[in-house]
Amino acid sequence: MIKTWTGRLLPALLLCLLALCALAAEEPFEGQDYPSLAPPAAAGLVQRNAYTPTPEERGIYAEDLAGRVAYVSEAVIKLMPETEELISLDYRNVDLRELVARLSKLAGRHALFFGEPVKVTVKANVVTPMRALDEALRAAEGMKYLVDEDVILVGPEEMLTSTFVYTDVATTKPLRYLSAEMLERLCETMELRYTSLEPAPDGVRLVAMPHDLAHILMVIESLDVADGFVNLDTKPELILERLELRYITGKQFVNLAERFGIRSGICCDHTDAREVYLSGNSKTIADLRHIAEVFDVALNEKLTAKGSTIIAQPYRFSVAEPEAVAQAVADCGISFRILCMSDGRKVVYAVGNAVETRQAVKLMSKLDREDAVLVVLGGAGSTKTLTTLRDKIVKETSLKVAAFTVTENLGASGDYYYLYCVAPQKQAEEVLPYRMEG
Amino acid sequence: MQPEKSGTGRSGRRPQLRRRRGVKPRVLAKAALLVFVLILLSALTLLLVAVFRRPELIERRKNNSGLLVESGEAQLLESLTKPALVPERAALIRLDGILVLQSGEHYATFTVDGITATMVRYDYVGEYQLTDINASGVELTRGDEVVALTLSGSNKLDVVGGGGAGA
Structure with a gap:
């Protein structure tokens, strides 16, 4: 009787086992439903601030900026102070990564995220960014953060033990134009530490401590763009220039450049807060240096100390040539600081405190005629x-x-x-x- | 002469082993083997399910011993804070959240056709311009059309479905 019972039970058990395995293989991971948060590279996606390009300008963009980001800003751009502000937030069913990224930036740090994304609902009133991050991770259940100098590590609790910051982390990162060898040289130049850096199919396999890994990933994200290279078709060479700032920090400079539409090509030196590396074509580097010229000045430091906010107030020209007028205003004898970007945009910025910029914009509007x-x-x-x-x-x-x-x-x-x-x-x-x- | 005690003397009859009534040792052994096989199969099933669902668990366990964590994709979230790239013409806009700074800066986070993006006032969300952000919601404008999205009420704008705000 037992023999018969065993004979029937065993095949049934084996069938159950197979069914469970098949079910496990088919069931999707939790994270698969989430939208991609990585900046999409497809054409047709644009970054616009308070400005709609005219049909003619759209034509220019389609021709000159195919596959790239079309950016023109008419929003006021502020030089943000590096002080931690209190915040209030109300987020419903949002990807945790979006929230972590924003709160980390407000806390003046970079965020390195491990694990799968989850959606959270968080509401907090008048709290510090780090307190808000606490709330967000509590809502995510099972997520934790660790702070290592300027990097916030976020991940599952079982991964982020107290020793995690001293643990080597292995990850594979795709590279587009940089090679593993070039990255190695960059790490050497920028004094970035790692345990191993080896070529992997279409990328690089990195083993480093989380804090160092975050900095290496930042270098890749900032510099692995086509604009920074010459001889892309034959033997790609990276253009890299060093810029020393005196009155603003590298992070402030990066924030400013982003608001002016330069999304990549700048990399902060992690050992010196006032040093940045610039990459890109000659026009982009010239634009970045112009931004530094008008914002990184002693006068701004004095004005900020007096409580003024330093802003770039845009004026969009409709008749006159922006570059000619910008030059005329800059050379007129009144100490106006004018910023004209070289990408052909019709917007010119007056930089300074509220009074200076208001006066400069008024003057430009008077000159905007034949x-x-x-x-x-x-x-x-x-x-x-x-x-x-x-x-x-x-x-x-x-x-x-x-x-x-x-x-x-x-x-x-x-x-x-x-x-x-x-x-x-x-x-x-x-x-x-x-x-x-x- | 005293009588010999039964079962104690060397020369006496060998005592009979006592048997439980109805359960043979062979059957007992078979049952034990079956239980063992069942436990083994269950453990194997659980292990296989775990490996299929979360292969990194095994990897992580292996690596922890050598202070090396195979993190999978360690994602630097820096790029998410850059000015957003969204479709020029959006079909579905959803308001996800609002962030207000002490200095008065307001940020609104949207999901635009599946892409999450945080915007400031006067940015463009598809063809709509973000003309106002306050603690409870936002105002989107396209020409004369003004649409209000709130977190507590209607937070979606279906552009393809007629431009109205839905719950």
Whole structure:
């Protein structure tokens, strides 16, 4: 009887085993339903800020920027201070990675994520970013974070034990243009440590401690882009320039560049907070250096200390040539800081505090017409001297009061005002003899 | 002469082994073997299921011993904080969350055709411009059309289905 029972039970058990295995193989992983958060490379995806390209401009983009990101900004760009702010948030059923990335950035750190994505619902009022991260991970259940200097490691609790920061982590990263050998040299230049770095099919296999791994991945994400290489078809060579900042940090500079539409090509030096590496074609590098020229200045530090926010206020030209006007305003004698990007965008930025940028944008708007010439007549410590001069010119020439402007106080230390005139070429010549000495 | 005690003397009859009634040792052995086989099969089944579902568990266990973690894809989330890339023409826009900074900066996170993106005021979400962000929701504008999305109420905008906001 037992014999018969065993004979029937064993095949049944084997069948159950096979069925379970088949079920396990077919059942999808939890993470498969999540949308991709990686920046998509497909054409047709754009990054736009407060500006819709005209049909003609769309044509230019389609031709010149095929497969690349079309970016034009008309939003005010701020130089963000590196202070931790309190935040309030309300997120419903959002990918945890999105939240972790944003909160880490607000905490001034980089996030390295391990494991599968989950969706969370979090609400927090007036908390620090790290406290909000705590709440988000509690909602995710079974997730934990560890902080290692400027890197936040996020992953499943069973993986992130207290010794995880001292553990070697192995991962494989695809490379597009960099080779394992080039990456090795970059790590050497930037003094990045790793245990092993070996070529893998279509990429590189990295073994390093989590903190170092985060920095190496950052180098790859920043520099493994086509624009940074010459001789891509034959023997790719990476263009890399070093830029030393004096008054702002590398992180602030990277944030600024991103808002101006430069998404890659900048890599912070992890040993020196005020040093960055620039990569890209000559125009991109020139643009990055221009951004540094207008933001990394002593005056900005003084203004920030006084409580002013340094901003880049955009003005979009409709008639005049942006580059010509930008040059004219920059050279006019008033200490305006003007930023004109070389990618053909019609937007020019005035950089400084609210008063400076407001005055510069006002001046650019007056110059945005055909045959408009700028003449700065002079500056003084009070407006009375300037209005007297203006009235005299109006009386003695064909120009009207509307052609003249007395600026707001633009003095760096004391009061200082300027008088300027915007008029057609012939009329502008009439005011030249009235220019003040010095 | 005293009588010989039964079963104690060398020369007496060998005592009979006592048997349980109805259960033979051979049957007992077979049953034990069957139980053992069952336990073995169950353990094997559990192991196979675990390997099929989470192969990295085995790998991780193996590597922990040598202080090396095979992390799979260690994802640097830096790129998610960059200004968002979203479809120029979106079919479905969903408001996922709002973040407000002490300094007054407002951020709104959307899922646009499956892509998660965080935007600031005046950014474009598909063909709609994000004209307002407040603590409870956002306002999207396309020409004269203004659509309000809130986290507590309707948070979806089905552009293909007529542009109305749905719950």
